[in-house]
Amino acid sequence: MLLEVRDLRVEFRTRDGVVHAVNGVTCEVDAGETLAVLGESGSGKSVTAQAIMGILDIPPGRIGGGQVLFRGTDLLTLKEEERRRIRGAEMAMIFQDSLSALNPVMTVGAQLGEMFTVHRGMSRKDARARAVELMDRVRIPAASQRVRDYPHQFSGGMRQRIMIAMALALEPALIIADEPTTALDVTVQAQVMDLLAELRSEYGMGLLLITHDLGVVADVADRIAVMYAGRIVESAPVHDIYKAPAHPYTRGLLDSIPRLDHKGRELYAIRGLPPNLQAIPPGCAFHPRCPLARDVCRKDVPPLYEVSGTRTSACHFWRECLDGRADS
């Protein structure tokens, strides 16, 4: 297994108290596989990615427990120096906002080249040549000229390609992409997602895709993990989950999106609001919004039930949900 996250916990100490952002996340990514972590804002998906990558701001953040096993080594026990060597070379990250993720006062060529001078000890000239190669690889037109341009001189889609190029530079085994296409228009999003999928399969990398978009997940993921209030509430192969979700939150999400292929009637709306992470409801965090909620849901935190060999659900009544009896 390439990446195994076990019972990861992250909290933030703020003036108003402790915010429990990640509360026991367990997931795995195999080589060559795409796992999508799906969640709404505040679900803890980005914090999970940052903790895996080792770029969490500590303090105010704090790892409360758990393990992040990368090829069997627990990254959380490594020294910063050792983690830095892994970052970029063995696992790389693509961020949502390319304008703020790239250095505005360095040319893109210098930023791409830095990967090779720092990690591979190449000369500046060789690094520049590799940068041009990479920009070609992500299909930036006239790469040999544009290598001297600054990030603001590129369009959003082109900048995101540079981010991908930078992530791919050292051919890492794992890529973590945090909402890589959210800021882009649909036609550009399609270009970038296609490119990412193509390169991923060519290099045989594992991809951990953080997103809120059920459409993007359906397009590219092999497996999906749905997060709510800092926990993974359901995890399954992508085809299974869209056919028959085993958690009422997943079901609610799927039913609340408008469809492109028909007009539909009134949308199903999950009632209420996402939980406050300083005061997560007792028992199942989703119970105040759940149509299936009963007494046990208010008292007992549901464990991850095994739905099948490849699926889990953190719902006491996953059977009912799977049978489509999530009626209220």
Place this chain on the structure above:
Amino acid sequence: MAEPILEVRGLVKHYPLTRGVLFKKQIGEVRAVDGVDFTLDRGETLGIVGESGCGKSTVAKTLCNLERPTAGEIRYRGEDITRLSGKALKAVRRNIQMVFQDPYTSLNPRMTVGDIIGEPYEIHPEVAPKGDRHRKVRELLDVVGLDPEYVNRYPHQFSGGQRQRIGIARALALRPEIVVADEPVSALDVSVQAQVINLMERLQTEFELSYVFIAHDLSVVRHISDRVGVMYLGRIVEIGTDEQIYEHPTHPYTQALLSAVPVPDPDARERRERIILSGDVPSPTDIPSGCRFRTRCWKARERCALEVPPLAVPAEFRYDTGPQVHDSACHFAAERQVVPPRERDAGGDSSTRAH
């Protein structure tokens, strides 16, 4: 239903580009909106979709008279409102209200919710006499699904979805006939987005509103709209009913746009045909001659560079009947289905699943 409440003809908004500080010289212009025509019928929802920079928000601003168009007419109940000023303008503005995209910046953080929703009454005191305002504000809060007790709270005490409800309540305060909503749900999470869309649909019936609904999310627009116009670089390239646009698109840009939308159905991966457009949208300061889409179009020929295609029923469909017959600004318009038809099996249809 078929009586138009708003008619837009040849709407143009150009912004000058200048150089120099003391002696300003115009060196060009941004052609944000460059000849837009549409009508809005009473009680109808017209959706306008397009990618960033296509001019859809500028259209919204000119409709609400927040920007004066460079040229063209906006007829509200037969009267051109673009040349109005003073009292007459004020009266029209009362009837055309706007809901903004960003619920975080469109509400004044130093005003209570009650003051925000009640502010329109200060400008139009004829709508609600002073003593009656407090009651009206509480009523509006109730109408948009917020607790009337929240009247003295400040915007930061609310979530994004709740703030958008406040924005909607403010737009409704003067009982307008038309609401122009510019990306009203784009900033919201999926589960909250559905609540706000449902609310807007309910209010439309309750208050007999006509909507111009502007968004980049094609699925949301289909859900809420009766008719849809697709914008590209300052112009509407295709317009028709939701069925005509989504199931029988004839303009290549609409087809590419629809084919690029990720559909929440993993089985659609194999069934779908993707049209991947090359390149980026040209700059609105330097719009291509002839058809403005030709630089990214796989059908482009010489004629496209020379002649601007009009927004009309294409000549090849002149003698046809059927859903492909609708306005499409393309010299080589042809129907092409790009959204995979819904599988109509019993179990897989999520929209009819009962709750």
